[in-house]
Amino acid sequence: MFKSNLKRTPNIQILPMIDVIFFLLVFFMLFTTFKVSPTGLEINLPTARTVTEQEEDLQVNITIDSNGEVYLDDEKVEMRYLEFEISKYINDSPDALFIIKGDNDVKYESIVKVMDIVRDMGGYRLALAADKESLN
Structure with missing residues (x-):
């Protein structure tokens, strides 16, 4: 019966938008700080001139990182x-x-300890990994 002459102004809800932006910010902060190498673990292998590639059916990699x-x-x-x-x-x-x-x-002690465990369990085929030394 009675019509209002006042026009309603559009109301934008900002709180849900802030929640979404905050979630995206946290997501990208977390997932861009993880440093992952293409091979999985980030280790710096020692170098040697006489490195040879091992081609075996079953290779078990045991990695010891710097920590x-x-x-x-x-x-x-x-x-x-x-x-x-x-x-x-x-x-x-x-x-x-x-x-x-x-x-x-x-530490060299850690490598020897792992080798000792493998031998105690019956593993007799061991290899130490190294990167090929560049000839400069």
Whole structure:
């Protein structure tokens, strides 16, 4: 019956927009700070002139990073569980090749400890990984 002569101004809800923007900001901040190398783990291998490529059917990579953390095929494993995990590989394939990739900054003691665990579990084929030294 009665019509209002006042026009309603459009009302923009800003709070949901702020929530979405904040979520996007946090998402990009988190996922752009993760440093991932194409091979998985970021380690600096020592260099050697006599490096040869190992071509095997079953290679098990054991990586020790600069902090002494151990990774078995790119999965983090605590040192106390390493024996169990390695024994599973040896039960499946007794002649598996275990390649130990130790960072330049890793303690020699850690590499020897991992080698000792592999040998205790019955692994007799070990290799130490290194990058090929460039001839300059």
